Amino acid sequence: GQNIDQPTEMTATEGAIVQINCTYQTSGFNGLFWYQQHAGEAPTFLSYNVLDGLEEKGRFSSFLSRSKGYSYLLLKELQMKDSASYLCAVRGDNNDMRFGAGTRLTVKP
Amino acid sequence: GAGVSQSPSNKVTEKGKDVELRCDPISGHTALYWYRQRLGQGLEFLIYFQGNSAPDKSGLPSDRFSAERTGESVSTLTIQRTQQEDSAVYLCASSPRGGGAGNQPQHFGDGTRLSIL
Numbered sequence: 001g002q003n004i005d006q007p008t009e010m011t012a013t014e015g016a017i018v019q020i021n022c023t024y025q026t027s028g029f030n031g032l033f034w035y036q037q038h039a040g041e042a043p044t045f046l047s048y049n050v051l052d053g054l055e056e057k058g059r060f061s062s063f064l065s066r067s068k069g070y071s072y073l074l075l076k077e078l079q080m081k082d083s084a085s086y087l088c089a090v091r092g093d094n095n096d097m098r099f100g101a102g103t104r105l106t107v108k109p
Numbered sequence: 110g111a112g113v114s115q116s117p118s119n120k121v122t123e124k125g126k127d128v129e130l131r132c133d134p135i136s137g138h139t140a141l142y143w144y145r146q147r148l149g150q151g152l153e154f155l156i157y158f159q160g161n162s163a164p165d166k167s168g169l170p171s172d173r174f175s176a177e178r179t180g181e182s183v184s185t186l187t188i189q190r191t192q193q194e195d196s197a198v199y200l201c202a203s204s205p206r207g208g209g210a211g212n213q214p215q216h217f218g219d220g221t222r223l224s225i226l
Binding site: 033035041042043044045048085087089094095096097098099100101102104 | 142149157215220
């Protein structure tokens with residue numbers, strides 16, 4: 001079966017750092033993606049990991065440990081506009097993509 | 110346009126009617142995906158097309174749901190005898206290629222918001 005787990009909701013303060021975790025158990029693995037989705041809008045691509053380690057892209061970083069089936073998305077210097085849902089997705093060996101239920105992040109002043 | 114296009118953007122219909130949702134992927138994208146997203150929830154995988162291979166239909170929730178794709182272009186998702194539980198946003202996504210590694214994220218359309226009365 002396919003399991004992709006994330007916390008349902010998180011709250012953080014403007015200017016702070018937040019880490020959103022994702023654990024997965026899938027029948028195949030060909031990369032892990034993070035997407036951002038604002039309410040009422042389509043998801044947009046944030047980051048991609050296929051090898052173990054940290055990928056940094058501006059204020060956003062993503063980490064992967066394949067042996068542990070674990071990833072996190074790190075958001076630094078939080079801004080109010082970062083309030084959104086963050087979706088973890090795993091690509092399988094057949095290029096199929098499965099999503100977690102998403103983490104709703106609220107950034108407070 | 111250059112992005113994934115879905116139509117209609119909104120659809121309201123009565124319970125028991127059939128509906129057809131359309132997706133135009135980005136030109137040249139071989140992979141096409143349909144997802145369902147209920148209010149406040151994550152993306153539920155429905156079906157995946159990859160080139161001329163047999164589609165992965167493992168996410169379709171019942172035999173009332175079906176989807177077709179013509180070559181590597183337009184796809185239609187059909188829901189027969191709609192029920193109130195089918196109310197959701199139906200999202201389509203495409204990606205450039207299939208079956209391999211590489212940073213090839215999905216590009217999403219804006220979705221069709223389906224409401225069953």
